[in-house]
Amino acid sequence: MIKKVVIPTGEVRWEIRVYENGRGSRRIFKRFEKKSDAQDCLDDLKYQRRNLGGFKTKTQSQNTEIQGGTETGLAPSISAENATKRFFISEAEMWFRERELHFSPGHKKRAKAVIEEFRKRFSELEISKVNQEFLYLVQREEIAKGLSNSTVNRKTEIITAILSHSHKLGRIERNPSLGFRKLRKSSKEMLFWSMEEAGSFLSFANQRYSKKSNRRWIYVAYLLALNTGLRAGEIWGLKSSDLSLDRNLIHVRRQFDRVLNKMRDPKSKRARVVPCSEELKTEILAILGKRKPNQEKTIFQSLRGKPVCHDNFSDRVFQRDMRDWGGKR
Numbered sequence: 001m002i003k004k005v006v007i008p009t010g011e012v013r014w015e016i017r018v019y020e021n022g023r024g025s026r027r028i029f030k031r032f033e034k035k036s037d038a039q040d041c042l043d044d045l046k047y048q049r050r051n052l053g054g055f056k057t058k059t060q061s062q063n064t065e066i067q068g069g070t071e072t073g074l075a076p077s078i079s080a081e082n083a084t085k086r087f088f089i090s091e092a093e094m095w096f097r098e099r100e101l102h103f104s105p106g107h108k109k110r111a112k113a114v115i116e117e118f119r120k121r122f123s124e125l126e127i128s129k130v131n132q133e134f135l136y137l138v139q140r141e142e143i144a145k146g147l148s149n150s151t152v153n154r155k156t157e158i159i160t161a162i163l164s165h166s167h168k169l170g171r172i173e174r175n176p177s178l179g180f181r182k183l184r185k186s187s188k189e190m191l192f193w194s195m196e197e198a199g200s201f202l203s204f205a206n207q208r209y210s211k212k213s214n215r216r217w218i219y220v221a222y223l224l225a226l227n228t229g230l231r232a233g234e235i236w237g238l239k240s241s242d243l244s245l246d247r248n249l250i251h252v253r254r255q256f257d258r259v260l261n262k263m264r265d266p267k268s269k270r271a272r273v274v275p276c277s278e279e280l281k282t283e284i285l286a287i288l289g290k291r292k293p294n295q296e297k298t299i300f301q302s303l304r305g306k307p308v309c310h311d312n313f314s315d316r317v318f319q320r321d322m323r324d325w326g327g328k329r
Contacts, residue, residue: 002038005031014038018045033182036102037157040164041178086127086171088162089119095165105259114158127166131176135159139183149183156182197327198226204325211286217300218317220283221308228274231255232310237263240288241295245281249273256298256307263307 003015013031016038028045032038092115100108135156142152160177167175193201202222209219224235233255242251253271254263266272276284287299298307322329 002035002042016042018042040161043168088122088125088127088130091127091166092118092162095162099165105257109259110154111158114155127172130163132180135177135180149185153182193328200327201325202226205321217287220287221300223280223283227277227280230274231267233257234266236298236300236308236310238299239295239297240299243284245276248276248281250276258309258311
């Protein structure tokens with residue numbers, strides 16, 4: 001089973017709990033940062049128990065003998081020779097094709113870029129040569145480039161996911177990434193504004209984007225973010241049809257995905273409502289009053305009438321406003 005747990009630092013982890021050989025046998029516990037990693041590991045362990053007669057230790061795997069042209073523990077159709085000739089990049093492409101529908105747009109874009117990097121570096125690497133020593137070598141090389149631990153982990157996570165997928169399909173005898181340790185991420189303290197600091201920033205923005213300015217919407221976006229806690233994509237995805245201003249409520253039904261350049265479900269996959277203060281309601285109505293009614297258009301728009309791209313907004317507007325305001329980040 002997979003269980004969501006909260007560790008003492010307040011972070012969420014996904015824990016797997018599985019018996020080696022049914023109830024009464026030794027129980028294995030492992031924790032992962034991502035639910036998908038936990039699911040992959042659980043699938044691997046179940047595969048070993050179902051097809052290999054239990055969870056294989058490192059020594060057992062090293063002592064696997066070849067009998068009758070097939071490797072013990074592999075599906076009969078998987079020969080040792082064929083397994084040796086498989087290339088890592090081919091397995092990576094297969095993993096991406098078969099799993100991409102389950103990826104978020106951001107992860108899909110990142111995985112595609114990492115695989116292209118692997119293609120240049122490991123085009124002739126056989127899958128049988130990819131082991132924990134290789135994983136730690138990649139880890140060290142990426143650290144030497146000056147990359148952060150989180151960035152390095154994202155790359156090695158893709159390698160381990162590829163290995164897990166190939167093993168699950170019986171294309172390699174065992175998953176050599178089991179037990180591989182990712183780098184420890186430095187836990188940065190989450191910083192918050194006090195009420196006074198938030199008020200100071202809004203006061204600054206209120207003066208910069210006055211009610212007479214055609215960029216007043218920027219101040220309203222800040223006001224909405226600080227009053228409701230909506231994610232950026234959810235703010236840029238709001239439409240006038242999402243407002244229940246008679247009840248002072250805002251319905252959160254979608255988010256604007258800057259990667260796909262289209263709307264999609266909120267991160268939670270469920271619609272929700274948040275309260276709308278009188279000040280925020282007045283400001284939103286003022287924005288909508290300056291344009292023709294259109295419930296299919298987003299409340300916040302670019303000059304071309306399109307939803308706001310958060311990357312552009314952050315780089316060109318928010319970072320500059322933060323710098324000119326001069327307060328705590």
